[in-house]
Amino acid sequence: MSHLSREDVAHVAMLARIQLEDAELDRLAAQLDQIVDWVGQVGEVASADVPPMSHPMPLANVTRPDEVRESLTVQQALANAPQAQDDRFAVPRILDEE
Amino acid sequence: MSDSTTQAASGAGAADADPTRLTAVEMADRLAAGTLTSVELTQAHLDRIERLDPTVHAFLLVDAEGALATAREVDAARAAGEELPRLAGVPVAVKDIACTQGLTTTAGSRMLEEFVPPYDATIVTRLRDARMPILGKTNMDEFAMGSSTEHSAFGPTRNPWDLERIPGGSGGGSSAAVAAYLAPLAIGSDTGGSIRQPAAVTGTVGTKPTYGAVSRYGIIALASSLDQIGPCARTVADAALLHEVIAGHDPMDSTSVDAPVPDVVGAAGTTDLAGLRVGVVREISGSDQGFQPGVQARFEEALDALRGLGAEVTEVSCPHFAYAMAAYYLILPSEASSNLARYDAMRYGLRVTPDDSPSAEQVMGASRDAGFGDEVKRRIILGTYALSSGYYDAYYGQAQKVRTLIARDFEAAFGQVDVLVSPTAPTTAFRIGDQTEDPMAMYLNDIATIPANLAGVPGMSVPSGTAEEDGLPTGLQILAPAMQDQRLYAVGAALEARLRERQGGYVIEQAPEIEVRA
Numbered sequence: 001m002s003h004l005s006r007e008d009v010a011h012v013a014m015l016a017r018i019q020l021e022d023a024e025l026d027r028l029a030a031q032l033d034q035i036v037d038w039v040g041q042v043g044e045v046a047s048a049d050v051p052p053m054s055h056p057m058p059l060a061n062v063t064r065p066d067e068v069r070e071s072l073t074v075q076q077a078l079a080n081a082p083q084a085q086d087d088r089f090a091v092p093r094i095l096d097e098e
Numbered sequence: 099m100s101d102s103t104t105q106a107a108s109g110a111g112a113a114d115a116d117p118t119r120l121t122a123v124e125m126a127d128r129l130a131a132g133t134l135t136s137v138e139l140t141q142a143h144l145d146r147i148e149r150l151d152p153t154v155h156a157f158l159l160v161d162a163e164g165a166l167a168t169a170r171e172v173d174a175a176r177a178a179g180e181e182l183p184r185l186a187g188v189p190v191a192v193k194d195i196a197c198t199q200g201l202t203t204t205a206g207s208r209m210l211e212e213f214v215p216p217y218d219a220t221i222v223t224r225l226r227d228a229r230m231p232i233l234g235k236t237n238m239d240e241f242a243m244g245s246s247t248e249h250s251a252f253g254p255t256r257n258p259w260d261l262e263r264i265p266g267g268s269g270g271g272s273s274a275a276v277a278a279y280l281a282p283l284a285i286g287s288d289t290g291g292s293i294r295q296p297a298a299v300t301g302t303v304g305t306k307p308t309y310g311a312v313s314r315y316g317i318i319a320l321a322s323s324l325d326q327i328g329p330c331a332r333t334v335a336d337a338a339l340l341h342e343v344i345a346g347h348d349p350m351d352s353t354s355v356d357a358p359v360p361d362v363v364g365a366a367g368t369t370d371l372a373g374l375r376v377g378v379v380r381e382i383s384g385s386d387q388g389f390q391p392g393v394q395a396r397f398e399e400a401l402d403a404l405r406g407l408g409a410e411v412t413e414v415s416c417p418h419f420a421y422a423m424a425a426y427y428l429i430l431p432s433e434a435s436s437n438l439a440r441y442d443a444m445r446y447g448l449r450v451t452p453d454d455s456p457s458a459e460q461v462m463g464a465s466r467d468a469g470f471g472d473e474v475k476r477r478i479i480l481g482t483y484a485l486s487s488g489y490y491d492a493y494y495g496q497a498q499k500v501r502t503l504i505a506r507d508f509e510a511a512f513g514q515v516d517v518l519v520s521p522t523a524p525t526t527a528f529r530i531g532d533q534t535e536d537p538m539a540m541y542l543n544d545i546a547t548i549p550a551n552l553a554g555v556p557g558m559s560v561p562s563g564t565a566e567e568d569g570l571p572t573g574l575q576i577l578a579p580a581m582q583d584q585r586l587y588a589v590g591a592a593l594e595a596r597l598r599e600r601q602g603g604y605v606i607e608q609a610p611e612i613e614v615r616a
Binding site for chain 2: 021027061
């Protein structure tokens with residue numbers, strides 16, 4: 001039985017901001033369908049009363065005093081930027097043209 | 099008398115000729131005694147890298163200048179009578195998943211091909227504080243996703259035992275560097291077995307410490323609840339020394355454990371296991387699991403050796419381990435899909451700009467398609483799907499429950515025994531290209547290593563010999579309760595000493611000389 005169609009994969013890839021080409025979509029969709037079928041076996045074992053575990057250790061918030069400390073300079077922070085302008089990251093337009 | 103003098107002299111002569119053959123412990127001793135300088139030692143490794151690494155391809159970057167600068171400082175400090183850390187002057191290689199200030203850090207991905215971190219990971223700071231020359235950055239599967247290093251965007255690493263075979267993964271660069279004597283020590287990262295499985299298939303030692311025992315600050319994140327940094331080495335004692343350097347609390351990592359580091363160095367001197375209770379995990383040991391006969395034979399021999407050392411060996415069952423792989427391949431992709439969302443082509447990393455006047459969204463889509471390889475895309479899509487509305491409960495939610503059951507299996511097992519053992523990997527190193535078309539076959543390499551990551555317990559792989567059918571190395575996996583990492587070193591060291599006695603040397607010494615390829 002197919003769990004994940006080619007359209008599903010295209011949709012999820014879009015949500016994950018990966019613009020797949022057609023050939024990639026063909027290849028990955030077939031593999032992902034098989035993998036999803038296999039990982040679905042987790043549904044066979046745990047009953048409703050088993051608590052979920054998100055982390056191997058009990059987590060508590062870790063805080064520190066809110067003090068000004070040494071940090072990256074603007075130049076260091078921008079050194080890896082694909083594009084920078086006026087001490088800021090320069091990005092493509094984020095709104096549609098119309 | 100004269101015989102032993104001659105032997106000692108000739109032994110020292112051979113090692114002087116090639117100090118890369120020494121253990122890290124011996125290197126440290128000679129540096130301290132002044133019979134070897136760090137510059138000589140570091141240069142010897144750099145020379146070997148220059149000669150052999152074009153063939154092995156363990157390194158993505160070699161920092162000869164930086165390594166020699168550290169070596170010179172250490173030699174000068176020693177000459178001035180300064181007290182130095184134990185491993186001062188002993189070189190180390192670092193997996194390309196750890197940020198190194200001023201040194202390109204790619205995580206094996208085109209996405210980060212040009213990324214030069216503005217800061218050091220905490221473990222890199224610790225290596226610098228320990229005054230260890232950093233030789234360079236080692237190859238890995240892209241973003242640590244893989245078991246063969248074939249998913250590196252910069253080409254595979256070759257196994258020093260057989261250049262047609264994989265060195266394991268994702269940390270195949272670190273394991274191959276150590277196995278090929280290109281570095282005595284290396285840093286690895288283990289999310290589902292990426293330190294232990296490479297160690298097994300290259301005849302070396304690798305430890306995944308307890309979750310949280312080593313800082314993840316500055317480590318490129320794969321799956322944050324599973325990732326753990328650890329040492330790769332040729333001997334258990336060498337691994338213990340590096341473990342001690344990198345372990346310990348770090349305020350920069352909110353999941354870092356604030357507790358004393360177990361005495362792993364002391365434990366690595368263990369020669370006797372009298373009274374130790376060893377449990378063989380039925381679900382990840384045995385030929386009915388499809389493990390290669392030679393792997394299984396060496397495992398049975400290792401169990402005999404453990405009995406010979408005084409350990410009491412029994413079988414234990416961890417029934418939910420059968421579901422560990424499935425749970426892992428939901429939890430890891432889910433966490434990875436979130437962690438890798440940061441590669442948005444805006445602040446750093448690859449930016450691909452499609453024609454016309456693309457929106458940020460189109461730039462992201464094109465950049466992530468061009469910057470990520472197939473395995474990374476598969477896992478991001480799988481994780482996004484598992485976390486999506488309507489599927490969350492059936493996939494991610496259910497996997498988290500299985501994780502609880504696996505942690506309970508460990509708890510029950512450690513109520514009966516002190517350590518658990520299994521073969522580290524189901525087979526010896528497979529041929530390059532054999533599994534690249536079949537993601538599911540690749541995943542199964544980690545069947546024995548994944549449960550430890552899910553529960554957060556420490557694990558180690560130590561060489562157990564070579565398989566009869568192919569002459570390639572096999573590993574024994576040792577697992578201990580959380581924060582009992584010293585038990586791994588005790589069992590590993592005692593077993594290593596026993597095998598060494600039997601075989602007249604370390605398993606790694608049986609590796610053939612590497613033939614340089616044009």
